[in-house]
Amino acid sequence: MLDCVIIGTGAAGISAALTLKANGKSFVLIGNPELSLKISRAEKIPNYPGLSLVTGGEFAAALKRQLKDVEIEITDERVTGVYALKGSFSTLTESGKTFDSRTVILAVGVESVRKIEGESEFLGRGVSYCATCDGFLYKGKTLAVIATSERFEGEVEYLAKLAKKVYFIPLYKNVGFAFQAFENVEKLMRVPTEIKGELKVSGLVFGDQKEPREIPVDGVFFLKESLPPSALVGGLETENGHVAVSRNAETNLRGLFAAGDCTGRPYQYVKAAGEGNVAAHSVIEYLRLAGKNE
Amino acid sequence: MLDCVIIGTGAAGISAALTLKANGKSFVLIGNPELSLKISRAEKIPNYPGLSLVTGGEFAAALKRQLKDVEIEITDERVTGVYALKGSFSTLTESGKTFDSRTVILAVGVESVRKIEGESEFLGRGVSYCATCDGFLYKGKTLAVIATSERFEGEVEYLAKLAKKVYFIPLYKNVGFAFQAFENVEKLMRVPTEIKGELKVSGLVFGDQKEPREIPVDGVFFLKESLPPSALVGGLETENGHVAVSRNAETNLRGLFAAGDCTGRPYQYVKAAGEGNVAAHSVIEYLRLAGKNE
Numbered sequence: 001m002l003d004c005v006i007i008g009t010g011a012a013g014i015s016a017a018l019t020l021k022a023n024g025k026s027f028v029l030i031g032n033p034e035l036s037l038k039i040s041r042a043e044k045i046p047n048y049p050g051l052s053l054v055t056g057g058e059f060a061a062a063l064k065r066q067l068k069d070v071e072i073e074i075t076d077e078r079v080t081g082v083y084a085l086k087g088s089f090s091t092l093t094e095s096g097k098t099f100d101s102r103t104v105i106l107a108v109g110v111e112s113v114r115k116i117e118g119e120s121e122f123l124g125r126g127v128s129y130c131a132t133c134d135g136f137l138y139k140g141k142t143l144a145v146i147a148t149s150e151r152f153e154g155e156v157e158y159l160a161k162l163a164k165k166v167y168f169i170p171l172y173k174n175v176g177f178a179f180q181a182f183e184n185v186e187k188l189m190r191v192p193t194e195i196k197g198e199l200k201v202s203g204l205v206f207g208d209q210k211e212p213r214e215i216p217v218d219g220v221f222f223l224k225e226s227l228p229p230s231a232l233v234g235g236l237e238t239e240n241g242h243v244a245v246s247r248n249a250e251t252n253l254r255g256l257f258a259a260g261d262c263t264g265r266p267y268q269y270v271k272a273a274g275e276g277n278v279a280a281h282s283v284i285e286y287l288r289l290a291g292k293n294e
Numbered sequence: 295m296l297d298c299v300i301i302g303t304g305a306a307g308i309s310a311a312l313t314l315k316a317n318g319k320s321f322v323l324i325g326n327p328e329l330s331l332k333i334s335r336a337e338k339i340p341n342y343p344g345l346s347l348v349t350g351g352e353f354a355a356a357l358k359r360q361l362k363d364v365e366i367e368i369t370d371e372r373v374t375g376v377y378a379l380k381g382s383f384s385t386l387t388e389s390g391k392t393f394d395s396r397t398v399i400l401a402v403g404v405e406s407v408r409k410i411e412g413e414s415e416f417l418g419r420g421v422s423y424c425a426t427c428d429g430f431l432y433k434g435k436t437l438a439v440i441a442t443s444e445r446f447e448g449e450v451e452y453l454a455k456l457a458k459k460v461y462f463i464p465l466y467k468n469v470g471f472a473f474q475a476f477e478n479v480e481k482l483m484r485v486p487t488e489i490k491g492e493l494k495v496s497g498l499v500f501g502d503q504k505e506p507r508e509i510p511v512d513g514v515f516f517l518k519e520s521l522p523p524s525a526l527v528g529g530l531e532t533e534n535g536h537v538a539v540s541r542n543a544e545t546n547l548r549g550l551f552a553a554g555d556c557t558g559r560p561y562q563y564v565k566a567a568g569e570g571n572v573a574a575h576s577v578i579e580y581l582r583l584a585g586k587n588e
Contacts, residue, residue: 011343015564018341047312049305049567050353051344052360059344066346247541247558264541266575270309273343274568281560 002026004283005091005099007079008107008226010036011269012260014063015276016105016283017072023284028099030091032225033074035060036109038261039269048270059269079226080130082106082233084253087290094132102290103283106233106243106251106258107276108226110267111148115241118195119222120230126201126219129227131155134219140164141218144204146171146192152223153177159221160185167204167215195220229262239264249279257282296320298577299385299393301373302401302520304330305563306554308357309570310399310577311366317578322393324385326519327368329354330403332555333563342564353563372520374424376400376527378547381584388426396584397577400527400537400545400552401570402520404561405442409535412489413516414524420495420513423521425449428513434458435512438498440465440486446517447471453515454479461498461509489514523556533558543573551576 004020006013009031017029034040042056051059067074077093082104091099119127128134131145135158142165145156149172160166160182168179168187179185194205196214203214229243230236237244237252242264249257259279260272298314300307303325311323328334336350345353361368371387376398385393413421422428425439429452436459439450443466454460454476462473462481473479488499490508497508523537524530531538531546536558543551553573554566 015341015343018343019562022340046316046364047309047571048344049309049312049570050342050348050356050360052356052363062344062346066344069346070340245541247539266572268313268571268575270564270571271568274565274571276343277341277562277565277568278560281562
């Protein structure tokens with residue numbers, strides 16, 4: 001049983017990892033080994049104390065070097081769910097791995113891709129964030145698959161093999177997936193605006209208010225770098241789309257903490273790094289008190 | 295009228311200054327130009343994201359260089375009071391300067407010197423933090439003067455010239471003040487434990503519970519790097535000795551924000567830097583909304 005699972009490799013997750021490491025705690029740091037794209041793609045960072053006008057790439061390189069210096073490895077997985085058990089958590093990944101821990105720090109950032117209408121409402125009723133988790137439910141059905149990067153093309157292909165029909169909607173350039181090879185795949189270059197349905201998803205709407213176009217679908221897959229926190233963790237309280245936290249990074253679930261952009265604005269590296277530190281200290285205190293009560 | 299006065303040159307104050315500067319706001323950054331002693335005296339810093347195992351001295355040097363790069367100067371003053379006016383603040387310094395601003399960010403850290411019993415209770419009734427502000431009230435009287443560093447020896451001398459009798463209590467080594475030259479100065483090497491009095495201060499107590507020794511005094515001066523926030527700002531809400539703040543760094547006084555160690559644990563550089571960033575963003579938002587209502 002690990003002391004902690006940290007989800008996310010932006011400034012918040014890395015900061016939490018450095019502090020837990022310095023305090024001798026056991027943990028895994030799960031996320032993209034190339035770090036959050038929001039870091040490496042930044043141009044100049046004018047206000048990170050201690051680093052004069054670094055570029056995002058330089059900052060990312062400094063963080064990766066620092067992780068290596070203190071022997072912290074990044075576990076390259078995509079988390080699909082965090083389940084609160086009695087006094088512990090199970091974190092599941094897309095590849096089927098499970099990590100058990102006393103505490104969890106959510107540092108998953110915020111998606112720059114806006115949610116569309118109906119996305120939260122139909123989660124679990126036709127909306128999914130994980131092809132390998134839910135794909136089998138849509139065998140022989142019609143799907144819309146919205147992908148935010150080429151990292152997810154394997155999943156698109158997996159769904160194309162399962163479903164009767166796939167509307168493939170890439171939200172990125174340089175598509176590598178040979179969708180032409182699949183008779184049942186149709187590529188759409190428009191951004192959907194709404195998910196329709198009653199009990200379950202029945203259609204996806206595109207275009208402006210005046211001239212909407214609706215395609216009939218049984219399911220909609222959103223393939224994103226990270227899942228929205230409320231989709232990752234059942235029962236997690238949010239406020240205006242952000243995880244609701246106390247000044248100590250506590251969420252409404254005991255033992256589960258959150259830090260960084262996912263807790264709200266300002267979306268700033270040093271704010272995220274500061275919160276990661278606070279979350280790690282709260283984890284340490286939580287483990288100390290839990291140890292006393294055993 | 296400045297947009298903001300930032301009080302304190304630790305990680306929080308510097309972080310706030312960098313962000314206000316990047317956003318084109320006008321401000322002064324008031325504090326020790328050698329930065330917070332807590333930074334420069336640190337040995338190794340193991341968990342500041344982006345800087346691998348820097349020493350405190352290296353971190354301080356990096357911050358000073360960064361301030362210079364973006365042309366932020368430190369105003370070398372000691373703040374003695376912040377006064378809330380209608381929609382603005384006046385910040386007064388020991389040397390008699392006044393800075394008027396729309397907002398204030400308190401980033402004064404926490405004193406490593408513990409408060410003694412009665413210190414808060416008798417503030418303004420015999421307890422003072424500023425020799426040049428209140429010294430004249432004690433002409434011909436008996437004083438205890440507790441100094442935390444050699445920086446305050448000028449003030450000790452000033453008080454020695456005014457008062458009938460001064461008990462000089464240095465809480466540091468290498469005393470440079472030639473107290474022997476003053477017939478009315480007596481140096482004590484014990485740490486006081488309690489201030490006694492009824493309406494006003496009447497004595498200072500030393501030693502343990504069993505064998506306390508009390509000296510009769512009319513006033514007690516604490517000469518510290520920074521004043522406790524509640525002494526700096528009248529009406530400021532505190533919680534267990536820390537400034538009470540929201541997640542947005544707001545205090546109970548509109549337009550006055552706080553960041554860093556003075557808001558509570560963990561006392562960590564990156565937590566302080568993160569909060570300075572948040573406070574600066576709250577200042578920017580506050581100014582924007584105030585501008586709309588004018």
